Amino acid sequence: MYQFSSPILTNECLHGAYHRLTIDLGELAKAARPGQFVQVQIPNLEGHILRRPFSICDVDGSVMMLVYKTVGTGTAALAEVRPGTELNILGPLGHGFDELPADRPCVLLGGGYCCAAMLFCAHWAAAHGRPAPQVLLGARSQSDILLEEEFRRLGCQVGVSTDDGSYGMPGRITVLLEAVLKRQPNAWLAACGPKPMLKAVALMAEQFNGAHCQVSLDEIMCCGVGACFGCVIKCKAPDTPQGWCYKRSCADGPVFESTDICWD
Ligand SMILES: Cc1cc2nc3c(=O)[nH]c(=O)nc-3n(C[C@H](O)[C@H](O)[C@H](O)COP(=O)(O)OP(=O)(O)OC[C@H]3O[C@@H](n4cnc5c(N)ncnc54)[C@H](O)[C@@H]3O)c2cc1C
Ligand code: FES
Structure with missing residues (x-):
């Protein structure tokens, strides 16, 4: 640091x-x-x-x-x-995304301003000679879709959805994701967005046996370095009496395995 x-x-x-x-x-x-x-x-x-x-x-x-x-x-x-x-x-x-694997289809998902977090993943793939990942961008409206051209310049195939139907596919990003997972059920997913979107993406990934999903959470933070515990989230911990534990999204995350998070 x-x-x-x-x-x-x-x-x-x-x-x-x-x-x-x-x-x-x-x-x-x-x-x-x-x-x-x-x-x-x-x-x-x-x-x-x-x-x-x-x-x-x-x-x-x-x-x-x-x-x-x-x-x-x-x-x-x-x-x-x-x-x-x-x-x-x-x-x-923080703890970032794992390296995108070279041997399976990769899909980056960004919701609203969190599209920003995903561009670095696409750039990393290009810089390391990996196939360009597919990119799904979702937002409330066309004006909230960010960096689409930058993703395309990196060779990514980009799908867009908007809640109000002003651009791309009308509806939620999971409509696009479902179509991708039906074609490529072993996809590696990396997502950043509001918590309801991440939960929906995580639950959809669970429906497709071979899919792997990492999510980046934007919890409200104070110190940002793991000292104050102001940013904790509930994660599964089968070895504890209650079955869950708190983890700090700034230091243990912001990227987590989607299956490690207690979404309810
Ligand atoms: C790991 C991480 C990465 C982030 N990356 C980006 C990014 O790339 N681009 C970007 O625009 N923003 C990002 N954010 C959110 C950004 O930190 C907040 O929007 C910012 O701190 C708000 O500061 P403010 O003083 O303008 O707002 P405040 O006056 O403090 O608050 C205004 C409103 O924003 C809300 N808010 C504050 N912090 C957050 C948060 N973390 N998430 C969601 N809502 C919040 C408050 O609840 C309130 O409703 C990220 C947050 C985290 C934790
Ligand atoms: S913000 Fe202080 S521990 Fe995460």
């Missing part, structure tokens, strides 16, 4: 509430793996709020890209920060 202060290279609005930030983070960026995240100290708000966690969207050499949605005080303030301003970042943090 590193702590770096570095000037922001770019911080631009993609569309609507979505923004893309790039920053040269030296060794921190080079150490990053798909599914990990960073804790960002928002400039001018140091005294007021905790660091904010963001998935590592992509890394090019020592330059890291984050894609974020403005939802509150911290992200709104971040969107106002000009290139050249120093940003203090802690990372890379």
